[in-house]
Amino acid sequence: MPSSSVSSATAPVFRVDIPLLPESAVGNALQFIDLLRSANLLAGLRLGASAPRLAWRLLDARGAPLPVLPGPLAAYTPTPAEPPSGPPFALFIPSFHTADIPAIRNAVARNGPLVRHIGIALDAGQKVFTLGNGAWLAAESGRLNGRQVSLPWFYVAGFERDHPDIGFALGQDIAEDGPWISGALPISVGDLAVSLIRHTLGSALAEACATVLTPDHERTRAALQANAQQHIPATRDSTLARAIAWMEAHLDEPYSLARLAEAAAVSTRTLLRHFQQELSQSPLDHLHSLRCARAKVMLEVTLESVPSIAVACGYSDPAAFRRIFARYTGMAPGEYRQRHALRAPRRRWRVDVAAR
Incomplete structure (x- = not known):
């Protein structure tokens, strides 16, 4: 990962080529x-001008860049004045719409130039990401024998007949085997993108x-509770639900087992038994986990100081908050913010002062 002193002109760019066929699921x-x-x-x-970035090109079946798409789709194709820079790093082969396996075979047979292009890319050290039946195009290159695919x-039966030298990643929605990263279903697109990001922009990003x-x-629930102190709906009416709802509504208040039991309409002894039987933890342990969930959200989306976040999460002593947060998350609040923050640091804020 480049340092912050690297200019945007030298920040690495990783290009992904995306060929589209008439049959492709665009x-x-x-x-x-x-x-x-x-x-x-x-x-x-997170990284400002020094950040590496991803670029992409939409290609036709012969590997030539597609012209700028019309209307809202123009954002998906770079203009001729701003072509995506950087050598190609990977290919992404989307699935394509076909009625059956013979139709898949016909689509592959009609697109020999693309199959050869995939083979050349693999020989050059590029990675190939495939989704669903797009795996047939990659497999047809002959460069992936001995690898495993997620389909x-x-x-599975038809693919095994066509490519008996390729194995299957059984029970996996996404498979990574050397240069081939394959996703089984459209729901796997996100996982494929995260895999590409890990290989290019790094594990932290x-x-x-x-x-x-x-x-x-x-996180959704923690964000809502931190913002509006909402209760769990009454349909979740049980001892635990009442207790947890009260905890969520009073996360920033001092812990009191007696007050919690009163809110749950049971004795303290009964409350402790319910938590131990159902959650294998004490009410205080569960409260710490809820508070840490709120702290995560605040560290990710706000620029509040750690002491301020500690108070918002019910800890008057920042040192105690740091110890508890580290115990429940495995890292200090500052380290968590550095890894997960979704806000730019203040030093990169830009303030334009208009003339008056």
């Missing part, structure tokens, strides 16, 4: 590009992108 390709754009945005927020179950691109219900 939506897969556009979604993949959207995820790469999100990665570039996050990299820029939907309904393609890949982890941050996965945090942004992957549904995380814990």
Whole structure:
């Protein structure tokens, strides 16, 4: 990863070529590009002008760049004045719409130039990302024998007949085997993008992108609670639900087992038993986990100081907060913010003062 002293002119650029056939699922390709754009945005927020970035080209079946697309699709094809720089790093082969396996074979047979292009790319050390039945095009290059692929179950029999020297990554939605990264279904596009980000922009940015691109219900709930102190809906009416709802609504208040038991309408002894039986932890341990979930959100999306976040999460002593946060997350608050922050540091804020 480049240092902050590197200028934007020398920041590395990793180009991905995306060939589109008449049969291609274009939506897969556009979604993949959207995820790469999100990665570039996050990299820029975190690293400024020194951030490496991803570029892409849409190609036709012979490997020639497609012209600028019309209307809203223009953002997916670079203008001739701003071609994507950098040598190619990878190919992304989206799945294509075909009625059955014989139609897949016909599509591959009609696109010999693209198959040869894939073989040349692999020989040059590029990586190939495939989605669904796009794996047939990569396999036809003859360069991936002995590798493993992730495919939907309904393609496995036909693919094995056509390519008996390629194995299957059973039970995996995405497989990484040397230069070949394959995803089984359209839902795997996000995982393929994160894999590409890890190979190009680095593990830290890949982890941050996965945090942004992957549904995380814990973070959603923590963000809502931190913003509005909302309660769990009444439909979740149980001893634990009442206790947890009260905890979430009072995260920034001192812990009191007696008050918590009163809110749950049980004795302290009964409350302790419920937590131990259902969650294998004490109410205080669970409260610490909820507070740390809020702290994660605040470290990611705000520029509040660690002592301020400690107070917002119910800890009057910042040192105690740091110890507890490290115990529950495996790292100090400052380190967590450095890895996961979605905000640019203040030193990179730009303030334009208008003339008065």
